[in-house]
Amino acid sequence: xxxxxxxxxxxxxxxxxxxxxxxxxxxxxxxxxxxxxxxxxxxxxxxxxxxxxxxxxxxxxxxxxxxxxxxxxxxxxxxxxxxxxxxxxxxxxxxxxxxxxxxxxxxxxxxxxxxxxxxxxxxxxxxxxxxxxxxxxxxxxxxxxxxxxxxxxxxxxxxxxxxxxxxxxxxxxxxxxxxxxxxxxxxxxxxxxxxxxxxxx
Numbered sequence: 286x287x288x289x290x291x292x293x294x295x296x297x298x299x300x301x302x303x304x305x306x307x308x309x310x311x312x313x314x315x316x317x318x319x320x321x322x323x324x325x326x327x328x329x330x331x332x333x334x335x336x337x338x339x340x341x342x343x344x345x346x347x348x349x350x351x352x353x354x355x356x357x358x359x360x361x362x363x364x365x366x367x368x369x370x371x372x373x374x375x376x377x378x379x380x381x382x383x384x385x386x387x388x389x390x391x392x393x394x395x396x397x398x399x400x401x402x403x404x405x406x407x408x409x410x411x412x413x414x415x416x417x418x419x420x421x422x423x424x425x426x427x428x429x430x431x432x433x434x435x436x437x438x439x440x441x442x443x444x445x446x447x448x449x450x451x452x453x454x455x456x457x458x459x460x461x462x463x464x465x466x467x468x469x470x471x472x473x474x475x476x477x478x479x480x481x482x483x484x485x486x
Contacts, residue, residue, distance in 0.1 A: 302327055305337055315341045322346075332438045333361050345445050352443040355422035358429060361436055368433040370425070380420035384432040394428030396420050406446075422446065 297305070306324035309315055317323045323341065329351055330340025343357035353361070362368050369388075373381040379397030383390050401407050401419060412419045422444045429442040436442075 302337075309337070309341055316345075317341070332440065334364070335361065345448075347448050350443065350448055351440055352445045352448050355418070355425055355444050358425055358442055358444065361442075362425075362429060362433055365433070365436045368436055370428060372421075375417055375421055377416050380417065380424040382421075382424050382428055384428045386432070391432050392428070394424045394431065396423040396427065419446070 303320075303324060306327055307320045309327075310317055310320040310323040315323065317326065325346060326340050326344050327337045329344050329346065330337060333340075333344075333353070335344070335357065339357060339360075343354040345352045345354075359370070362370060367387060369385040370382045371385065373383055373393070375381075377398070379395065379400070381393060381395045383393050385391065397420070398407070398416070400423070401412065401416070406412050406419065407416075423446075426442055426444045426447060429437065434442070
């Protein structure tokens with residue numbers, strides 16, 4: 286399911302994308318206020334070569350600024366085939382990642398407990414409970430900006446927390462996998478739109 290969600294269905298027309306956005310909004314399974322927000326998320330995902338399901342679950346937009354959940358940002362980096370990263374260290378004191386280009390190291394990105402304290406982040410309950418998630422997300426987004434900005438089509442890659450979006454309820458919803466029946470229903474929804482598109486050709 287996850288790998289399929291990262292495949293872009295470029296053959297979909299605007300009308301078909303509108304239909305998919307409307308269905309996803311009406312399903313009530315995604316964090317959007319209306320069909321227009323759903324449509325913008327799907328189209329934003331296309332700029333990162335992200336499929337509609339992954340885009341709806343992992344992309345957030347605030348005043349025109351786009352942010353991605355850390356797991357989705359990591360997937361975008363790895364699926365380029367040009368860039369990658371390795372975890373050197375990840376514990377409750379910080380995270381260190383080494384970024385690779387064509388298999389060769391090009392630089393490190395480090396985010397530590399001291400960095401979090403300087404940014405006044407550790408007073409927030411979410412970060413107290415999940416410090417490694419915070420450290421990894423920040424080290425990843427910094428490295429993405431420094432070493433592989435072209436993987437994001439010219440957009441500056443942020444995680445939601447960098448944009449001041451640290452809603453613990455939203456974070457909990459987006460990090461939890463959908464139940465199997467909902468995952469299957471969403472996949473079937475995408476397939477039905479693709480089938481309609483192929484029949485028109």
